[in-house]
Amino acid sequence: MICLGIESTAHTFGIGIATNKGKILANALDSFKTKCGGLIPNELAKHHEKVKNEVLQNALQQANVTLKDIGVVAFSQGPGIAPSLLVGLKFAKKIASKVKVPIVGVNHCIAHLEIGKLLTKAKEPVLLYASGANTQIIAYENKKYRIFGETLDQGIGNFIDSFARYIGLGFPGGPKIEKLALNGKKYIELPYVVKGMDVSFSGILTNLKNKYDSKKYAIEDLCFSLQETVFAMLVEVSERAMAHTEKKELLLGGGVACNKRLREMCSIMCNERNAKFFAPENKYLMDNGVNIAWLGILMKKNAVKNYSSIDINPYERTDDVDVAW
Numbered sequence: 001m002i003c004l005g006i007e008s009t010a011h012t013f014g015i016g017i018a019t020n021k022g023k024i025l026a027n028a029l030d031s032f033k034t035k036c037g038g039l040i041p042n043e044l045a046k047h048h049e050k051v052k053n054e055v056l057q058n059a060l061q062q063a064n065v066t067l068k069d070i071g072v073v074a075f076s077q078g079p080g081i082a083p084s085l086l087v088g089l090k091f092a093k094k095i096a097s098k099v100k101v102p103i104v105g106v107n108h109c110i111a112h113l114e115i116g117k118l119l120t121k122a123k124e125p126v127l128l129y130a131s132g133a134n135t136q137i138i139a140y141e142n143k144k145y146r147i148f149g150e151t152l153d154q155g156i157g158n159f160i161d162s163f164a165r166y167i168g169l170g171f172p173g174g175p176k177i178e179k180l181a182l183n184g185k186k187y188i189e190l191p192y193v194v195k196g197m198d199v200s201f202s203g204i205l206t207n208l209k210n211k212y213d214s215k216k217y218a219i220e221d222l223c224f225s226l227q228e229t230v231f232a233m234l235v236e237v238s239e240r241a242m243a244h245t246e247k248k249e250l251l252l253g254g255g256v257a258c259n260k261r262l263r264e265m266c267s268i269m270c271n272e273r274n275a276k277f278f279a280p281e282n283k284y285l286m287d288n289g290v291n292i293a294w295l296g297i298l299m300k301k302n303a304v305k306n307y308s309s310i311d312i313n314p315y316e317r318t319d320d321v322d323v324a325w
């Protein structure tokens with residue numbers, strides 16, 4: 001069985017193709033980027049419309065298959081930006097109806113988690129899901145992926161991107177901030193905001209902007225201090241979730257998990273408590289269609305041929321989904 005998965009929750013339009021044995025046949029994508037400014041919903045939808053056919057052709061070519069070989073089509077139904085999600089939904093329906101196969105809508109956050117489990121062989125991990133719009137500490141308990149802690153406002157990636165945009169670095173800002181932070185020498189104190197098991201970034205963002213405006217601090221030091229502070233917050237709550245659930249594995253997911261300093265801090269914490277640390281390759285941390293194709297395989301029992309019953313779900317939460325696979 002081969003699944004074609006479509007990702008379109010935000011900046012990336014991706015198509016992945018995977019088999020029911022977990023073999024990845026194709027990972028094609030095209031991501032929206034800007035030199036200045038951020039993500040504007042209608043601009044994203046226009047981008048996805050423009051690239052969708054080419055991305056599909058790339059994916060089929062990489063996998064060396066035709067649409068007739070596809071057994072099920074999966075798409076990201078949420079959470080995400082509605083105009084962007086709709087492009088994926090319509091394209092999924094178009095492809096599926098052409099070859100008369102069922103469609104399954106999947107949760108984008110759970111797709112980040114399941115691909116990590118497939119590729120790293122982590123068995124029962126606590127997942128630190130650190131992406132653009134989401135920041136959650138997740139673990140499986142009693143038929144659901146439960147959220148043990150999360151951001152109370154924006155996702156960590158959006159927070160980093162907002163600061164990057166403020167200082168004129170464009171989108172995505174994460175990799176640029178990481179590079180600047182490497183030359184930071186001095187830790188500048190910032191608010192450290194952990195409330196129980198949750199974190200919050202908006203106050204830190206305001207504080208950083210004020211410090212930047214004051215022109216009293218080297219930009220490299222601000223980027224360094226930003227990373228040290230917010231990553232320490234994530235490591236703290238992840239460690240507490242591991243202690244509480246008695247799980248011995250930490251798995252990273254989401255685009256911010258590409259950051260080497262975050263990985264280093266997580267790995268130190270895991271070493272200190274005799275736990276294992278896992279992270280898949282960067283291309284599977286960022287949004288992509290393979291994540292969606294693999295979750296489509298796991299959830300293929302939910303696939304339907306009545307296409308009109310299928311819709312997007314922009315506000316779907318990780319713990320809304322019954323884990324029946």
Ligand code: ATP
Pocket residue numbers: 009010011079080108130131132133134155156157158160161172173174175178254255256257258259260285286287
């Ligand atoms: P979500 O999964 O919540 O829908 P998303 O789709 O926007 O969010 P991803 O593609 O998983 O997120 O990740 C994109 C984010 O990762 C951006 O905010 C980007 O700045 C950030 N990012 C990418 N590389 C790095 C890095 N090296 N350091 C920090 N952040 C990074």
Ligand code: FE2
Pocket residue numbers: 108112131132254255286287
């Ligand atoms: Fe994502």
